[in-house]
Amino acid sequence: MGGCVGSHHDSSGSLNENSDGTGVALGRNQPLKRDKPKWKSDYPMTDGQLRSKRDEFWDTAPAFEGRKEIWDALRAAAHAFESNDHELAQAIIDGASITLPHGYINSQALRHPLRNELEVPETLSIMIFVILNILLLIIQPGKGNESQPPNYSILQPNVLAVEVNLAESNPMVNVSLRCEETDNPREVSWQYNGAPMDQHGNDITVTVEELFGGNYTCYDSEGAFLNYTLVLVRSSGHKILMGSGDTGYIACTSQNYNGSFQCSWSWSPDRNGEVMFVTATRWSKGSEISCALGSSQQSISCQDQTYCPYAEEVDRIVIELGVRHKYRLEKYSVSFYINEIVKPDKLEITKIDQSKIEWEYPRTWSVPDSYFPLTFEVKELPHKKDCTCESKCRRNKPVKVNTTQDRQWTVKKGFIICVRAQDALCNSSWSDWSQYITRGKGSRKYRRSNPQ
Known part of the structure; x- marks a missing residue:
């Protein structure tokens, strides 16, 4: 009653005990493995072409087999894994009651209690490996794609998020910057964090090392400001917000069951952060819940317009928060049912x-x-x-x-x-x-x- 009788998925539970001969019991849920698959196209393919194929797959997959909300959950898990948010991807898999007998997301290892297996047509077999294993994470590009590194993305206009592998002996990433989108660029000079650079021209390539991002600004021949690009480096650590892996970093609460809730967080004492993005979604619906960021940038107030207080909650709400301190970018997430965060007001x-x-x-x-x-x-x-x-x-x-x-x-x-x-x-x-x-x-x- 009141949204409180929903079943919760036990990620350690078993749906059946049949074995497929590999020594892993089918139906026994395994944690999502961190291994990132490697794949090479049989023909030259640009990053844009591959992303187009991925989007086409997600848009058409529910029309063949399986429930749409399960495909939507898989899509959300893929995006989370693509962003190196392994914990969120695991939470989405658990919340959607999807079992991974082998710890991988693929056509041979996906099960759901309402459908024993999720299958897709044979003609999409290559897309299974490319999409459901979240291939865009570490792609060994084919010929013609070597100049497009998949390790940075546009976070918002004029802001790039760069992935630097700190485990490498010499961690660095080359990033292409453009001053103006024009066919007839002017003579352009550049500055890095206010200091003049040796590079000139409308298009330049800069090297980002370790966690040293920065603000790149460009000027015309007379020194007039033209544009800027803020380069942030994603970090897998959690140093900007107060909290821990045990206590969490984001606290959410709701006064009742009308679909509204609030979440808050606190900056670490020596880091005054800035919110770069915040989203709230339910996995199967795929649409964002409307949220308003507080003036202190330490809280949000949200409203799920489609929430029904008299029905069982099928999916968890997922909050994703991106914050920066100087040129360091960190991503935080939390997921919950409304009945898990409800807290009555004082009597x-x-x-x-x-x-x-x-x-x-x-x-x-x-x-x-x-x-x-x-x-x-x-x-x-x-x-x-x-x-x-x-x-x-x-x-x-x-x-x-x-x-x-x-x-x-x-x-x-x-x-x-x-x-x-x-x-x-x-x-x-x-x-x-x-x-x-x-x-x-x-x-x-x-x-x-x-x-x-």
Whole structure:
């Protein structure tokens, strides 16, 4: 109910135990391998031609076999893997309930619980290897394609994202820059981070070493500014945002089940970053969820217009965030169901009489209450204690936490009553504590905390 009865895919589970003779049980899910396939075209093919074939494949594949939402999930996983975001690709595969018996995405190793195998026509066999194994990652180009390195891409107008393999003994990438898109270019000079360069002309090639990107600007013969290109170097490390692989880097929460949610992050103390891109999508739908970036560039507010609070969530929401510090570019991602991030607002407590209090569901919570029930935790603490107190709060006695679905409580003078709420059907986050304070023994003055 309320979007909370959806099944969750267990990536370690088994759909069947049949073996194909390779020693790997079919149906037993294997982690997506990091190996990047190598392939060479039988005939000269440019990078643009190969990308065109890839797009054609994704657009037509669902018309042959399998469910469209599964193909869409595979497409999202391919793009994530192509961007070297192995964790996101694995999360998409898991979220779509796709099993990889051998740890590879190919026509012989894709299974889904609603269709034992995903197959495509034999005429597309070469595209299976090129597309489903995400061939554009490391292509050994055929003749005619040697001058087009696949290791940098246009992140946005005037901004290039460069892939430099730091594992190499001499990590560097040659990048082609153009000042003006014209058939009759003017005499052009260049500067790198404000310093004059020896190279001249409308088209130049620069070498990007390790993580040393920069801002390349071009000028006409009289020194007038013409254009610029910001070259950022993608980094597989996570140093711009605070967090860790265990705690995460992006925190998301939702007040209810109306399809809206918020996500936030924090810059590392010595790095003031800048958001270069942020997207929110559901895998099978393929369309972006509308999001607005906060003025501090440390949060987003999003709304999924197609979300239905009364239906089971089939796909996870995927957030992708690209941030830069100087010329370093890092990509972060997180995925979730709404029911995993829902957190009710604080409860508003009111006094019934001298001995009882009551509270209501938050006004922002989804209705009806019968379909979106809440459960409550109540604890009593001595005066001058705080609701966040967890130990040594009552003369070294453990604090008793009472769980109830009632909305009334008998108060004791001289005590603080703490109440919080959680979705009764999901193991999601508890609301922040609300407190009700009696003003000392024998006093008839009460104070209640207002919800935020």
